[in-house]
Amino acid sequence: MSSVSVRKKIEALGTQMSLPTVRKALGVLEGEHASGRRGGGGDVMDMRAYEPGDESRLIDWKTSARQGRPMVVQRERLSTSRVWLLMDVGREMTGICPSGEQAYEVAANALRMFAALSMRRADDISLVFGDESSITRIPFNGGFAQFERTLDTALRRNWNHGRNIDALLEYARRIKDHEALIVLATDEHAMAERHIIQ
Numbered sequence: 604m605s606s607v608s609v610r611k612k613i614e615a616l617g618t619q620m621s622l623p624t625v626r627k628a629l630g631v632l633e634g635e636h637a638s639g640r641r642g643g644g645g646d647v648m649d650m651r652a653y654e655p656g657d658e659s660r661l662i663d664w665k666t667s668a669r670q671g672r673p674m675v676v677q678r679e680r681l682s683t684s685r686v687w688l689l690m691d692v693g694r695e696m697t698g699i700c701p702s703g704e705q706a707y708e709v710a711a712n713a714l715r716m717f718a719a720l721s722m723r724r725a726d727d728i729s730l731v732f733g734d735e736s737s738i739t740r741i742p743f744n745g746g747f748a749q750f751e752r753t754l755d756t757a758l759r760r761n762w763n764h765g766r767n768i769d770a771l772l773e774y775a776r777r778i779k780d781h782e783a784l785i786v787l788a789t790d791e792h793a794m795a796e797r798h799i800i801q
Contacts, residue, residue, distance in 0.1 A: 649677040685780050686721040686728050688714045691789035692758075693734040693766025698790065707762075710788035711754055717786050718750045726784075732757060733771040734764040768793045 653662060653673035663676040696707040714730075721728055730741040730753065743753050768789060775785050 650674055651677070684726055685783040686717065686726045687731065687775070687778055687783055687785045688717060688728060689731045689733065689771050689775060689785065689787045690714060691734070691766050691768060691771060691787070691793055692732045692760065692762070693764060694762040695766050695792065696790060697762045706790040707758060710790070711758060713788050714754065714786065715751065717784075719747055721784075722747055722750070730754065730757070731771075731774060733767060733774065735767040735770075736764040738767075738770055738774050766793060768798065772798060 650663065650666060651674070652670075653667075653675050657675050661675045661677070662673050666674040666676065690707075690710055692707065696705070696710065698706050700706055700709055702709070718728055728743060728750065730743050730750075732739050732741060741753055741757050743750060766789070771787060771789075775787065778785060
């Protein structure tokens, strides 16, 4: 599968967010805690009659009793509000996957997916690259197209240095926002048993 077709699928994901399974996945992905944004804390945005396919947990029982029929309360989406996308850019990521793509291309597509979901929720995104020579936070502001340009530009690099997964994990540990979503994109060989926290 070409990187262009993968990108089209990721972009199309933004139009499918109303599907119940995607909504459920987003709930798991984002965790349900108060947003730091104005109007956060799950403020009521809309009430409407229950429709088949709605999640039963969204039924407001007090309102339903007053109305004499099941009513669904739609609240402001509770969000993480900051997403950190960390990517291993050691030369090991130039290896070829069974799909024929280089590992860094697969990792970049995973980050594109998380960025698309996060932008849909208006989360702030930080993009961080790391290898044995340095850890670099890449400035990013804008929409999905700008994210792709930023990521693509950053991936046009010399892949001369090995990985330093310990440094990336330490960077993640030092992120002070304990409610942020942190994504580490690497290959299956990067993590050792000592990296797994029990």
